[in-house]
Amino acid sequence: MSMNRRQVTAGLAGALAGAVAMPRIARAQGEPIRIGLISSLSGPAQIYGDANRIGAEIAAERINAAGGVKGRKVEIILRDDKAQSDLTVSAYRDLTASGVRFFIAGPISGTVVALAPLFKDTNNVLVAAGPNNLSITHELFNPNVFRLQLTSIPVFEGLGKVVAEKNPDVKDWIGISNDQQANIDLSNIFLNSVKKTLAEKGVTANIHELVLTKQGAGDFRSPIATLASSGATGVLNSLVGSDSLTFYKQAKSFGLDQKVRIFADVSANLASMATIANATPKSVWTPPYWHAPGDPNPISQEVYKAAVVKADTPYPYGFIALAHDAVVAIAEALKTAGADDAKSIIPVIEGQQPMGAVGPIEFRKEDHTYIGTMTFINFGADPSAKDGLKVAEVVRIPSLPYMEPPTPGKPYAIK
Known part of the structure; x- marks a missing residue:
């Protein structure tokens, strides 16, 4: 079929227009x-x-x-x-x-x-x-x-609820944190959640004053002595990184793990804890964000x-x-x-x-x-395990009931 010049020009223009309109993908x-x-x-x-x-x-x-x-x-x-x-x-x-x-x-x-x-x-x-x-x-x-x-609010409110529901007889709680406001806030979120959850079960929680230390302090003997003398059987560890590992090693030498039944930890991960397995308490709850075994x-x-x-x-x-x-x-x-x-x-x-x-x-x-879903694990020292650690329990719960309300474009104040 033959085409004149005008038809060819129109055809090219249409093809180019189609190429421009076509999604780039x-x-x-x-x-x-x-x-x-x-x-x-x-x-x-x-x-x-x-x-x-x-x-x-x-x-x-x-x-x-x-x-x-x-x-x-x-x-x-x-x-x-x-x-x-x-x-x-x-x-x-x-x-x-x-x-x-x-x-x-x-x-x-x-x-x-x-x-x-x-x-x-x-x-x-x-x-x-x-x-x-x-x-x-x-x-x-x-x-x-x-x-x-997830933000710290649903994670640590959820962690507090899970820990309190699993251990309703542990009603004396204390926490240790560095002096960074973000860590103090999440510590209080957890401890308030424990208190609220136990109250729903008719149990009155005794929440001790948070023990504060400097980030990177390295020597936690004095704070550990305060934790040990408090009589608390539940301890929240809000220290992070090398501070957290040092804390557990020093706490072991002071026998804190023998006085405390349950530890909660804001950032413990199994890879790091395996390096100090012999100093790891027998029962630690933490939010790993992802735990595949058994999923x-x-x-x-x-x-x-x-x-x-x-x-x-x-x-x-x-x-x-x-x-x-x-x-x-x-x-x-x-x-x-x-x-x-x-x-x-x-x-x-x-x-x-x-x-x-x-x-x-x-x-x-x-x-x-x-x-999405929040994951919490309970793990502890187990000399019979390959790496000296054993995960005893995994709990997965939806995050939405614990989340702060949306305030796009405006700050949200932690209460």
Whole structure:
């Protein structure tokens, strides 16, 4: 069939218009979907950044093995911020200059607090894996930012309820914390939850004054003596990192573990506790964020199996699962939306609930905070176990009943 010049010109114009109107994801079948991961890949917080990296890489491998996102491979682009906010911002600007528009950051809250405002009125999307700072989804709320982590409020209110329900005869409680306000707040959330839960059972709790110490103090003999002389049979340990491990070792030498029936710990992880197994108490409750053994979720088992190899430990960090699920949230939204612009992706992430390693990946629409399942474990020293530790019980409960109300654009004051 012959065509005149006007028909050819019109045909070309129509084809070009169709190409422009076509969603970009349909025009770039061969291009990888690049997701920028900004985390602490070196420095004092490297152990957390490595967990995010491992989780993101496992997710990309699983997605690509299943055919990618509509045939497109997922590629993780790494940037190291050394847990320093200025480097986080620099990494973001570097990645956006190269065309990256989907991001994962965390788990250090301070870096995400610095990063989140930069996404306002952009075509970029951030799923922050691990930070629990309240401001991210309250006064700093940004529709382009999702937080895949619970805040301290539901976690430690839930922990207090579980511990009190499991041990209603332990009614004398005391806590030790560093003098950072965030740790003091979460300590009080836990202790108030214990008191409230016991009251519902008709038991009057005796909550002693919180014992405070300096962060990085190293010598906890005096605070331990205060804990021991209080008569409390339940102790909350709100110390973190090396301070927490030092506390347990010194507490063991003072015989505190013989006087206290139940310990609750804000941040104990099995990998670290295995290094001091002989100083670990017999009963410790903690929120690991992810505990795969015994989890009926097959994705959790797949991710755990890969994480054990990549992290070279039988106790991979929960941040691995959170970073994995952040990649899944982005990839599944791209599949559903059929386009890769923020306006198309955001409502899909708000409404979808794809299954991840930690369970359904669900965000509260009003403020984009994660509203998934909370996991708590009870573990303790067991000389007969391979690593000297044994997990005695796992409890999983929904987070929504314990969450603070949404206040997007406004601060939320812990009561």
